[in-house]
Amino acid sequence: MSAHHQSRDTHRRVADPRSGDRRDEERVSDLVTMLTAGDPIADAVVAELDTLGPRARRALDAGLLHGAAGAGERLPEAVAALLRQVETPPAAVNPLLPHRGDVVSLSVPPLWFGLCSLTSALTHICSSPALARQLPRAGHPASVSMSRLAETGIWARQAIRPGGLLHGGPGYVATVHLRLRHARLRARSLKDWDTGAPGLPVGQLDMARTWLGFTSVAFGALASVGIDTTPDEERSLYQYWSYVAHLLGLDERLWRNVTDHAGARRLRNLIDAVSGAPAEHSKALTTTMIDAQARAMAAAPGAVLSEEQFRTLVHSVLRRTFGENTADRMGIPIPAAIDLMPLVGRLNREARYWQTYSPASAGEARRRALAGPGPELIAAVLPSVGAHRRPSMTGHRGAPAA
Template sequence: MVDLETSCRRQGAKGNRVVTLLTAGDPLADAVVTELDLHGPASRRALDRGLRHGLASLDPQSPPAITALLEHLETTPSQVDPLMLHRGDVVSLSVPPMWFELCSITSALAHTYASPAIARLLVGAGGPPDLAASRLTETGVWTRQTIRPGGLLRGGPGYVATVEVRLAHARMRAASLADWDRGAQGLPVGQLDMARTWLGFTLIAFQALETVGIEIDRAEERSLYRYWSHVAHLLGLDESLHGDVADHVEARRLSDLLDATTAPPDGNSTTLTAAMIDAQARAMAGVPGAVLTEEQLRHLIGSMLWRAFGEERGIRLGIARTPATTDLMPLISQLNRQARYWQTRSASSAHEARRRALEEPGPGLLTTLLA
């Protein structure tokens, strides 16, 4: 973390709260990881049963840390409407799958990699090319499970997967503390890193979608953040960070605060970003019916990220700028705006758009555009 004094002065109470969370982890998840290591398979079986069937399915003598975590998970925040969980993230589901994959997943990961502290930990965990491909796959699967109708209901695939992400953060935090620079301000994979990740799939993802002409209105923004407030709860994110974030305006304030106290992207950030762009382009070029080459997709992804993050962040992340003469983004944006108007102009057309989003992604508009 950097420049804390200036950030606190500018942001007031919110800035002071960030300082108090500098060394905050996730005590409930941290305790479960310790318990799993101490008691082995028996604890793992209890955790799996509790996640899929609820706290009531456990024996009274079940491990106390697992019991405490489940009690927290099953205490639904007051702002969460159970009917909303049955419907899923209707805003994200209204986005054509190909564009959701290309924009949302890619921009969220690039946003995460822009933090040099996170990037250093990830590079240390494995080779960037292999890591990028596996993270793309894992993140894509988790996101689809999370936004599906019923995905976040207790025992649902998104519910279980989100808690597993939370425990993975706790395990990474425990492992990284062994060689962490104790003189550095902040805790590895702590609350502020988790807030950054959460913003990647809300604010940052939809900033990226705007660059290709897919925009949402104020009502959709509020619906998006109501849904993702429950994701934040399951991830163990402190409510003081996300509780008052109800739209893009408030999310941007939080994002600006985190960015102001985070060092600029470094060599690890650029290495991971480049590997991720390559992996995404390779994966999308290999989809049956794809009409763009890997190189063309790399240019398209780079153009989208450059527009979403701005020139300064684009340069720091090492993203190549697409020449204006070969940049398809203006035409793609215009066509997507027209398509989205017809997809969401009525309740029936919006329902059909969400239904298609639940199916396997296909070439979609890009094929029509370039065929």
């Protein structure tokens, strides 16, 4: 099944980004067509899994772990096409990147990665009007929707680790499984999708929103607490995530010219312009996610803040990250406590200076980041979700399959 459907009167419903840049006008035209674009390769695999059953799933699992050549049997047509695509990285991708992992994200202390990177990225995902309408329809609004978001957080952890994106690695497998989960949600949404709605749920623009969430948005949130990146770090970050975009099935027009935070912000603004403002479902998802995050962090060993204090801190970070107008639309309250963010930012800038002062200190910072996942909403959500997931939904290495 290929999810690429033309919605009614799309062009007249798209917000004008009012950009004077001709290149941005051309990109808006591309983005309008992507409002109703899915991922034909992944969509075909999901349809094939439904048709052929366990044989196709076994072939997919073997192919992801051992490569198409090492799968040991003749592959179904759609699975073979998917494996050919993911095993052929873009020419511009440095082959050493998967070995090193995302060294920029790994330099962030686990506490701040969980509190800033994950929380802001998931908030950005929740802000999609199309996705926010779809997630509650997938099952119980709170448990299933939050499990989807938590699984996205797990994927991000696996994707950035050294060797994670090597063929058969946990991040590689998890990224393709995330892509197929997007296709599965897309297939379900087509049954009751209003073709006049502004955007296909979990289509190309929602997948781009996920990608931007863990690059531009995450590091914008980190900057709000004093964890900044250098131009060299920005280039390294987007080189790494260009390979992630390839594995996720993102249309190359979305990411091929994004090489730094400035380019990513332009893309974010254009996507927001064509997607529309966050819906009421976005507010509910965001509130649930923040509550889970604060609860998990307060329950972590050695936590020095209460759940309410963590919630206040998250609210402060998100309002600085997204701005007052967007934060209001997302239902993120103004913290009542004294604003300590300037002090937090100053302390983090001083700490980061010493963490990255030398190759040895930078390596030690990455080693500590790898030592443990840190407190985050995953711990608060996944233990209660197992009852809702069938055993067949779990693939190799604990990565949920399509």
